[in-house]
Amino acid sequence: MSFAPQIKIPATYMRGGTSKGVFFKLDDLPQGAQQPGRIRDQILLRVIGSPDPYGKQIDGMGGATSSTSKTVILSKSTQPEHDVDYLFGQVSIDKAFVDWSGNCGNLTAAVGAFAISNGLVDDAQIPENGLCTVRIWQANIQKTIIAHVPMANGQVQEMGDFELDGVTFPAAEVQIEFLDPADDGEDGGAMFPTGNVVDQFEVPDIGTFDATFINAGIPTIFIEADALGYKGTELQDDINSDAQALARFEKIRAYGAKFMGLIQDVSESAQRQHTPKIAFVSAPQSYTASSGKEIGNADTDLLVRALSMGKLHHAMMGTAAVAIGTAAAIPGTLVNLAAGGGEREAVRFGHPSGTLRVGAQAVQENGQWIVKKAVMSRSARVLMEGWVRVPADTLQ
Structure with missing residues (x-):
């Protein structure tokens, strides 16, 4: 019996806030996964190691918690006056299911850094030193988020003395602004869907x-x-x-x-x-x-x-x-x-x-x-970059 080989997909494993996830550039994904649907979900499930009846995600990149069973797909923005489109997939641990219904605010802190380092932000707006302002279009919820990413000598500054409870080591502070964060009626109505505060x-x-x-x-x-x-x-x-x-x-x-x-x-x-x-x-x-x-x-x-x-x-x-x-x-x-x-x-x-x-x-x-x-402050850091591997038959 012959078995399909594994394929390599460029990816970066990042911590953002108190979460971790696998980040992809949209055009690095296999052709069948560059649009929403079954193939994309199958690949992300296999990358993370789900569904896992043992609940451990041993055969994947997930960490068997909601904070570490996450995926991100980024691309140059299709929206005016934005730099990057950010799509978040929350991967179920024990079920064959990727939830695309919301954003991950923690991993948002890593989106700007990834976008800068991977050519998704125009060079002209990246300072040698200081803060780089990255305008993010959050595609899941159709909202604008602004990340202020520190730069040092032309590179994203990851190390610093900002401490975030829930994260072991200090890092550079990334301030995040969620503009007009309340729902506009697309998914469940206004900010208070019942019209009442209680x-x-x-x-x-x-x-x-x-x-x-x-x-x-x-x-x-x-x-x-x-x-x-x-x-x-x-x-x-x-x-x-x-x-x-x-x-x-x-x-x-x-x-x-x-x-x-x-x-x-x-x-x-x-x-x-x-x-x-x-x-x-x-x-x-x-x-x-x-x-x-x-x-x-x-x-x-x-x-x-x-x-x-x-x-x-x-x-x-x-x-x-x-x-x-x-x-x-x-x-x-x-x-x-x-x-x-x-x-x-x-x-x-x-x-x-x-x-x-x-x-x-x-x-x-x-x-x-x-x-x-x-507005809140978070931090982010690249943990590993290179390729993830999935069996070729995951694309079928």
Whole structure:
């Protein structure tokens, strides 16, 4: 019996924020994967090592968590006044499924650096030293993101002294601006899909909760921690070791997706694992982060824990941080109330790995809340570059 050989595909393995992913240039992909569809998904699944019934992704580049089962495809932008088109694929670990429904805010921090280093940004706009401004078109959500990438001697500066909780080593700071991050109605309606900053939300056989549903950065459901029986100081093992709790969160998320208008029936949530996110919030409390770092009451404005792809995230998804910053800026949301209420342009929240600051500019126009932009700092680094290999029959 003969077996198909492996093929090589140019790729770069990068950390962006608290995530890692495999980055590709669109025109480096095999012809059949240069457009959306089955061949593209098959290749990305094989690269990452999914579906894996063992849940380890041993035979691929994935790290068996939602933060490390990610792929990015970049190309010169087809949009006016943009440099690069950014397409993100969240790869399921145990299912043959790539979710294209949302962005990855963490890997956004690596997009500008990759684009500069791989010829996707015009040389004329790249300074020898200082900051290079890269305008990114986020193709999944049809939004503009601006990355300010530090340059040193004509090269992307990766090393620095910026520390990000959830990342072991310091690196160079990359400031990210998410312009007009709220949904414009394409996928689930306006920023508040129900028109309310807080809704009564009933989940059969589980209960009725106050909830804030928001489309900003990524569709997100916020519920108060104590309504779910939690304190808000929980770490990963407190949630992820409890199969019953995870099933309850997934059911709440499925009904929340329907409540937001993202799906028509709760059964569809199985094919939409990446969005919406579900998070729970509480007022500031002291706790010990997963690194052993002590977080005091005065270190945060509120605490937030969020789930991604069915598990509690080890830190915070970048897109969910945008949702947190946006909701915190709007009086009356559960996030805003947990932070003490009132108007604010920035918030520092506690997550399982430490703290993060995110800012958002919100204004009322004609009685509707509008968010002009959300801003946060991340870092990024190339971990490996060269080729990934997949069996040739993956293209069939």
